[in-house]
Amino acid sequence: MKKEIAVIGLGRFGGSIVHELDAMDVDVLVIDKDENRVNEYQDYSAEGIIGDSTDEAMLKNIGIDNYDNVIVAIGDNIQASILTTLILKDLGVKKVTAKAQTSHHGRVLEKIGADLVIHPERDMGRRVAHRLVSSSVVEYLEVNHNHSIIEFSASKKFESKRILDLELREKYGISIIAIKRDHDIIVSPDPDAKIIEGDILILIGTDRQLGIFEDRMEKLK
Numbered sequence: 292m293k294k295e296i297a298v299i300g301l302g303r304f305g306g307s308i309v310h311e312l313d314a315m316d317v318d319v320l321v322i323d324k325d326e327n328r329v330n331e332y333q334d335y336s337a338e339g340i341i342g343d344s345t346d347e348a349m350l351k352n353i354g355i356d357n358y359d360n361v362i363v364a365i366g367d368n369i370q371a372s373i374l375t376t377l378i379l380k381d382l383g384v385k386k387v388t389a390k391a392q393t394s395h396h397g398r399v400l401e402k403i404g405a406d407l408v409i410h411p412e413r414d415m416g417r418r419v420a421h422r423l424v425s426s427s428v429v430e431y432l433e434v435n436h437n438h439s440i441i442e443f444s445a446s447k448k449f450e451s452k453r454i455l456d457l458e459l460r461e462k463y464g465i466s467i468i469a470i471k472r473d474h475d476i477i478v479s480p481d482p483d484a485k486i487i488e489g490d491i492l493i494l495i496g497t498d499r500q501l502g503i504f505e506d507r508m509e510k511l512k
């Protein structure tokens with residue numbers, strides 16, 4: 292099913308969203324004040340508009356309110372990012388996703404009604420930090436400012452151990468949500484279930500607790 296999405300700002304971040312959406316066969320409207328950028332994405336978008344997104348009349352004229360999802364991928368120009376987000380919400384766009392450059396920028400975006408605020412640089416930095424501490428962390432997802440979910444690859448050391456034996460809650464204060472095994476997912480696994488080498492354990496906890504666990508597991512390797 293085709294979904295209509297608009298991306299405002301074709302820097303590296305906005306541009307990669309457009310490429311990915313195009314690969315997923317989603318129709319994308321792209322908007323940028325820089326003509327060269329709009330031309331660059333001609334082959335990957337359904338429509339391109341050269342214009343300033345802080346121009347409310349322009350956004351209204353192109354019928355931006357018909358789009359369910361609009362992504363504001365303007366980063367450096369914080370004023371333009373905030374004003375664009377405000378206008379989009381005023382015009383009734385259902386879901387506005389905005390990229391924040393700093394935590395203050397993010398807080399302002401939330402206050403003015405952005406439905407989703409993303410911090411790509413900060414999140415990528417955190418992801419890299421978790422992977423640096425433990426090579427077994429294959430994925431990282433932020434839940435809130437101090438809680439995360441990690442995907443942890445179980446090494447040989449875990450083979451045949453019961454979940455219960457790991458004492459995740461007692462020792463680290465973290466919980467196991469699910470286990471990915473081959474192409475299956477075992478949700479809320481039984482504490483008596485045995486782990487197999489190569490299982491991906493999906494764990495939730497505070498960043499600090501997860502960090503202690505990751506560090507400990509790395510040292511046990």
Ligand code: ATP
Nearest residue numbers: 300301302303304323324325343344365366367371
């Ligand atoms: P990235 O970090 O994603 O690479 P960048 O640093 O290249 O971004 P930004 O300043 O974040 O650049 O801007 C991203 C894009 O947004 C640029 O192509 C810029 O022309 C566009 N842009 C900035 N302000 C506006 C605006 N008011 N209206 C439309 N497009 C804008």
